[in-house]
Amino acid sequence: MEPIDLGVLSCFTGEPVDLSVILQTLQNRISPQPELVIALRRQVLSIKPHSLEIYQILADWILQMGEPLIACDLVVEGLQQWPKDYKLRQYMALALLNSGAVQRAYQLLLQLQQEDHQNTKTIALLGRIYKDMARQTQLPEEKQTYYRLSYEHYQRAYVLGQQLSAGIEAATLVLILGSHQQADQLAREVESACLQELETVQTENQDPYWCYATLGEVALIQQDWDKARRWYSQANQAGQGRLGILSNTYRNARLLLEFLGNDQHGILQCFQIPSVVVFAGHMIDRPQRSQLRFPAQLESLVNEAIQVQLEGLDARLGYCSAASGSDILFAESLLARGGEVRIILPFEREEFIQDSVAPAGAEWIKRFDRVIEQATEVIVVSQRQQGDRSLAYEYSNQILYGLAQMRANQLETTLTPLAVWNGKPGDGPGGTATMVQYWQNQGHPVQIIHLEALLHQVQVNVPPPFTPKAPSTLNTTDSALTVELTREIRAMLFADVVQFSHLGENQMAAYVQYFLGAIAQLSVTSYQPVHQNTWGDAIYFVFASVREAGCFALQLQKLMQETAWASKGLPEHLSLRIALHAGPVYRCVDPVTRRMNYVGSHVNHAARIEPVTPPGQVYASQAFAALVIAEGITDFTCEYVGRVPYAKGYGTFPTYFVHHHC
Known part of the structure; x- marks a missing residue:
C-alpha cells in the first residue's frame, strides 16, 4: 500500500487522531475504539485518499458502520479515478443494495457477473438481492422462485470459494425451501470450518465478528437455542458500533425465526441495535413570552429528563434541529453518550441563529456552534427564511422525520419520536405540538417529557409584562407593494x-x-x-x-x-x-x-x-x-x-x- 499522508482528524474530544492508525486497524480487521469510529464517520467525505486501496478499505468499513449513502458517495469519488475497478464497483453495488436501491444494484451486479462469472463475492451479492426480493414480494410462488435463485447463487459461491458466509446463507435458504436434512448437513460443514477459523482469528487478535455471527446462524438452523444465544451475544459484543453488519445478522436471524415459528426463546434480544430517535422540543422562553413554557430555571431538569430517556432507549442515533433549549440539550446529551447527531436546519445558519438561538443569549450561540461542529451531518432545507416562519419550520420538521425514518429503514430498526412539550397547542403551526400530532398521525407512540410537570418542581419568578418596541415605519418602496403572495x-x-x-x-x-x-x-x-x-x-x-x-x-x-x-x-x-x-x-x-x-x-x-x-x-x-x-x-x-x-x-x-x- 502507498504511504498514507492524510494528516490527522479531530474527534469529538478534540484529541488529534492519526488516520493512518485507523486505516491500519481496519486493515488488520480489529474493531476500532468508539472515538475513532466517530472521528472517521464525521469526516470521511472530506478525506481525499491517494490510493485505490484506501478507498476500498474505507468503503468496506463505512458499509460495516451502516452508512450506505456515505459509502455510495465515497465510492463514486473513487470510481472517478478508477472507473473500471471491479472491487470498488462491488462496494457500489452493496452500498446501493443497503440503501434500498435494489434494481440499480441488480443491474450493476449483472454487468460485473458478465465480466467475471466466477467471482464469488458478486455471485453471493446476487444471492442477497434475490433474498431481498423474496422478502418484499407478497406472492407465494414468486417468493419461492426468488428463494430458490438466492439459494442457488449462495451455494455456487460457497462451492467455488468456500466462503463460510455464503455457505451459511445457503443452509438457511435450503431450510426455508423445505430441505431440513440438506440444511443440517451444510450447516455442520460450515460449523466445523468456522470453529477452526475462529481459533486462528483469536490467536492472531483479528476481528471475530463473522465467526460468531455464522456460528449463531448454524445454531439457529440446528434449533440449539442456548448455543444460538451465546454466539449471537458474542457477535453483538464484537460488532458494537458497526450497525451495518449487526443489522444484516439481525435480519438473517429474524428470517430464520419467522420460518421456525417466531422468537420464542429471546434470540433477537441478543442484538443491541439502537432505535433512531427523532426529536422536537420547546425553546427556552424568550423575554416577551407572557405565559411560562420553558423558563431557564428548568434547564437542568429538562437536561436530566432527556438523559434518562436516552439511557432507557439506549439511543445512539438522533435527528433534531438546533434551537436554543430542548434541541441543543438533546444534541449535547446524545453526543456525550458517544452517539451521532444529524441536524436539520429550516434555513441558513446565520438567519437561524438570529431567529432561534440568539434570543436566549450568547452562551447558547456557543453551544449551538459546538453541536453543529460535532454533528455527523448538517442539512439546510431552505436557502432563506422567506417570510412565513411557521411554514419553514413545518417543512423542515417533515423532512427531519422523513430522513430519520429513512435511516431506520436502512438499519431495519425502530424509529422513536421524543418530545419536550408542555402538552398544549403551540403558538402556531410548525412547532412542537404540530410535530407530536404529526408523529401520532403516522402511528408512532411518542415519548414525551412533560414541561408542565417539571414546572411544579421549581420556583419560577413570573417575568413582568414585556412591552415590545414600536415597529419601524416601512420605507416607501415596501409600503408601495400591493402584490399578494x-x-x-x-x-x-x-x-x-x-x-x-x-x-x-x-x-x-x-x-x-x-x-x-x-x-x-x-x-x-x-x-x-x-x-x-x-x-x-x-x-x-x-x-x-x-x-x-x-x-x-x-x-x-x-x-x-x-x-x-x-x-x-x-x-x-x-x-x-x-x-x-x-x-x-x-x-x-x-x-x-x-x-x-x-x-x-x-x-x-x-x-x-x-x-x-x-x-x-x-x-x-x-x-x-x-x-x-x-x-x-x-x-x-x-x-x-x-x-x-x-x-x-x-x-x-x-x-x-x-x-x-x-
Missing part, C-alpha cells in the same frame, strides 16, 4: 424534451398537436396539477402533494416510452428528462401573464435538477425523497443516486432516482 408547500415537476433543437420546422405542428396534446390529455385524466406551464421544450407542473407529483411523473415517463412517435411524424425515441422537488413556494398572480403562478427559491432548486437528469429518467431531490418516506407513500420508490452537481453551478446535492416498485 401566499406561501404553500408544493411539489414541482420540471421536464424538457431531449434534443428538442433537432426538430425541424415541419415537425412543429406535430409536436404541438401530438406531443404537447398527449401531455395535456394526461394532465386532465391523471393526477391534476394545481398549475402548469410550457415554454419551448420546457414543461412545468405544480402539484398539491409529492404523491401526485411522483405518480404523474412516472405516468408521463410511461407515455413517452409507449407512444409510437414516428407514426406521428416525430423522432422515434422522443423522451423527457423529468425532475421533482418539493418545498415552500409563493403562489401569486403574474402581472405579465395575469395567470396564477408559483415562484421562489425552491422553484429554482427544482429547475436545476432537470438538466442533469439522464434522458428518459426521473430524478428527485433529497427533500422530495424524505417527504415520500414521511408520508408513507408506496406507489413508487426513491433510490439514492449520489451527490450530483446541479446545473449552472447551483451546488452539489444528494439526489434520488424515482421508479415504480418492482
Whole structure:
C-alpha cells in the first residue's frame, strides 16, 4: 500500500487522531475504539485518499458502520479515478443494495457477473438481492422462485470459494425451501470450518465478528437455542458500533425465526441495535413570552429528563434541529453518550441563529456552534427564511422525520419520536405540538417529557409584562407593494424534451398537436396539477402533494416510452428528462401573464435538477425523497443516486432516482 499522508482528524474530544492508525486497524480487521469510529464517520467525505486501496478499505468499513449513502458517495469519488475497478464497483453495488436501491444494484451486479462469472463475492451479492426480493414480494410462488435463485447463487459461491458466509446463507435458504436434512448437513460443514477459523482469528487478535455471527446462524438452523444465544451475544459484543453488519445478522436471524415459528426463546434480544430517535422540543422562553413554557430555571431538569430517556432507549442515533433549549440539550446529551447527531436546519445558519438561538443569549450561540461542529451531518432545507416562519419550520420538521425514518429503514430498526412539550397547542403551526400530532398521525407512540410537570418542581419568578418596541415605519418602496403572495408547500415537476433543437420546422405542428396534446390529455385524466406551464421544450407542473407529483411523473415517463412517435411524424425515441422537488413556494398572480403562478427559491432548486437528469429518467431531490418516506407513500420508490452537481453551478446535492416498485 502507498504511504498514507492524510494528516490527522479531530474527534469529538478534540484529541488529534492519526488516520493512518485507523486505516491500519481496519486493515488488520480489529474493531476500532468508539472515538475513532466517530472521528472517521464525521469526516470521511472530506478525506481525499491517494490510493485505490484506501478507498476500498474505507468503503468496506463505512458499509460495516451502516452508512450506505456515505459509502455510495465515497465510492463514486473513487470510481472517478478508477472507473473500471471491479472491487470498488462491488462496494457500489452493496452500498446501493443497503440503501434500498435494489434494481440499480441488480443491474450493476449483472454487468460485473458478465465480466467475471466466477467471482464469488458478486455471485453471493446476487444471492442477497434475490433474498431481498423474496422478502418484499407478497406472492407465494414468486417468493419461492426468488428463494430458490438466492439459494442457488449462495451455494455456487460457497462451492467455488468456500466462503463460510455464503455457505451459511445457503443452509438457511435450503431450510426455508423445505430441505431440513440438506440444511443440517451444510450447516455442520460450515460449523466445523468456522470453529477452526475462529481459533486462528483469536490467536492472531483479528476481528471475530463473522465467526460468531455464522456460528449463531448454524445454531439457529440446528434449533440449539442456548448455543444460538451465546454466539449471537458474542457477535453483538464484537460488532458494537458497526450497525451495518449487526443489522444484516439481525435480519438473517429474524428470517430464520419467522420460518421456525417466531422468537420464542429471546434470540433477537441478543442484538443491541439502537432505535433512531427523532426529536422536537420547546425553546427556552424568550423575554416577551407572557405565559411560562420553558423558563431557564428548568434547564437542568429538562437536561436530566432527556438523559434518562436516552439511557432507557439506549439511543445512539438522533435527528433534531438546533434551537436554543430542548434541541441543543438533546444534541449535547446524545453526543456525550458517544452517539451521532444529524441536524436539520429550516434555513441558513446565520438567519437561524438570529431567529432561534440568539434570543436566549450568547452562551447558547456557543453551544449551538459546538453541536453543529460535532454533528455527523448538517442539512439546510431552505436557502432563506422567506417570510412565513411557521411554514419553514413545518417543512423542515417533515423532512427531519422523513430522513430519520429513512435511516431506520436502512438499519431495519425502530424509529422513536421524543418530545419536550408542555402538552398544549403551540403558538402556531410548525412547532412542537404540530410535530407530536404529526408523529401520532403516522402511528408512532411518542415519548414525551412533560414541561408542565417539571414546572411544579421549581420556583419560577413570573417575568413582568414585556412591552415590545414600536415597529419601524416601512420605507416607501415596501409600503408601495400591493402584490399578494401566499406561501404553500408544493411539489414541482420540471421536464424538457431531449434534443428538442433537432426538430425541424415541419415537425412543429406535430409536436404541438401530438406531443404537447398527449401531455395535456394526461394532465386532465391523471393526477391534476394545481398549475402548469410550457415554454419551448420546457414543461412545468405544480402539484398539491409529492404523491401526485411522483405518480404523474412516472405516468408521463410511461407515455413517452409507449407512444409510437414516428407514426406521428416525430423522432422515434422522443423522451423527457423529468425532475421533482418539493418545498415552500409563493403562489401569486403574474402581472405579465395575469395567470396564477408559483415562484421562489425552491422553484429554482427544482429547475436545476432537470438538466442533469439522464434522458428518459426521473430524478428527485433529497427533500422530495424524505417527504415520500414521511408520508408513507408506496406507489413508487426513491433510490439514492449520489451527490450530483446541479446545473449552472447551483451546488452539489444528494439526489434520488424515482421508479415504480418492482
